[in-house]
Amino acid sequence: MTLEESLKSLNPQQLEAVNYDAGPCLIVAGAGTGKTKTLTTKIAKLIADGYHPARILAVTFTNKAAQEMRERVEALVPGAGKKVWIHTFHSFGVRILRQNAQALGLSRDFAIYDDSDQKKVVSLILEQMGIKDPKKEISQIVSLISRAKDDMVSPETMMQSATASGLDFKIRAAEVYRRYEQKLKEAGALDFGDLLVKTVVLLRDHEDIRNYYQEFFEYILVDEYQDTN
Numbered sequence: 001m002t003l004e005e006s007l008k009s010l011n012p013q014q015l016e017a018v019n020y021d022a023g024p025c026l027i028v029a030g031a032g033t034g035k036t037k038t039l040t041t042k043i044a045k046l047i048a049d050g051y052h053p054a055r056i057l058a059v060t061f062t063n064k065a066a067q068e069m070r071e072r073v074e075a076l077v078p079g080a081g082k083k084v085w086i087h088t089f090h091s092f093g094v095r096i097l098r099q100n101a102q103a104l105g106l107s108r109d110f111a112i113y114d115d116s117d118q119k120k121v122v123s124l125i126l127e128q129m130g131i132k133d134p135k136k137e138i139s140q141i142v143s144l145i146s147r148a149k150d151d152m153v154s155p156e157t158m159m160q161s162a163t164a165s166g167l168d169f170k171i172r173a174a175e176v177y178r179r180y181e182q183k184l185k186e187a188g189a190l191d192f193g194d195l196l197v198k199t200v201v202l203l204r205d206h207e208d209i210r211n212y213y214q215e216f217f218e219y220i221l222v223d224e225y226q227d228t229n
Contacts, residue, residue, distance in 0.1 A: 003048055003076045006041045014038045018045050026225070039221055040069050043084060044076035051218050053083035059092055060223035066091070069223065085217075089228075093195035096202065096213070103206050104198060111189040118142050118180075118191055125179045129172070141173045145180060149193030150229065152200070155181055 001009075010018060014034055017027050018041050029035055039058065047053050060066050066088050074081025087095065094112070101108045113121070119138050122145075126134030148158055155178035162170035184190065190198060203210045222228070 001075060003041070003044045006037075006044065006076055010034075010038065010041065014041075018042045036065070036069065036223055037072070039223055040072040041076065043069075043073050043221065044080070046219055047077050047080050047084075053077075053080040054085070055216060055218040056221070057085040057087075057092070057217045057219070058221045058223065059087055059089055061088060061227060063088060063091075065223060090192060090195045093199040096199050097190070097195065100202055100206070100209055103209060104202055106190075106198075107188050111187065112195070113184065113189050113191045115142070115192075117189075118145070121180055121183050122176060125176050125183070128179075129175070131172075137169075137172075141176050144173050145177050146191075146193050148177065149191075149197050152197060 007015065007018065011034075014037070017025060017038050027035055027038060043056060043058060046056060058069055060069060066086050070081045070084070070086045073084055073086070085092070085095075097104070097106065097110070098108050101110065119142055122138050122141050123134050126137060126141075131137065148154075155174060158177055159171070159174040162174040165171075184194070203213070
């Protein structure tokens with residue numbers, strides 16, 4: 001399907017969203033109503049209107065969705081699919097962090113720990129702390145650490161909260177979190193939560209880097225925006 005054919009296939013509301021270019025635009029519609037089609041057609045239209053593909057950012061949640069968006073854009077504008085920044089939130093974070101690793105004291109080839117790696121690190125820490133049966137707590141503590149990172153809660157803040165609660169498990173989990181972060185640092189590794197947290201910290205604390213990307217991206221589109229926190 002060509003861009004012209006795609007534009008003709010849109011309903012009036014979808015076409016209005018594709019043609020709108022006067023500031024932020026939020027598309028609210030139910031499942032299966034063509035939001036992603038509208039978004040990818042808009043990307044193709046932006047390129048046709050003169051926007052450089054490499055300065056357009058499109059973010060979604062899953063690798064499958066990102067690949068689908070990439071393929072749709074490529075079909076509408078051959079050669080553009082690989083140039084547009086089409087990413088999941090996490091892969092976008094990886095790209096930004098690898099480009100600016102030095103600013104955070106990281107190596108550009110930092111390792112990324114998955115859930116299995118996280119559990120191994122937490123298990124080792126619990127054993128070092130003398131916990132007799134660490135298996136019972138591993139998954140729970142990994143979840144607490146992930147939740148803390150989602151909320152931008154540091155080990156120090158978690159420990160303050162845990163100490164105030166007086167609950168042994170929370171205090172132990174906070175100590176594991178502190179040691180966990182130290183082990184990741186020693187290994188030159190990040191976990192999935194860090195891919196978002198470190199990107200936020202990078203852009204928040206480094207005005208020059210933040211300004212660069214603000215100027216670099218001419219258009220930013222977010223799919224499934226209602227699911228962001």
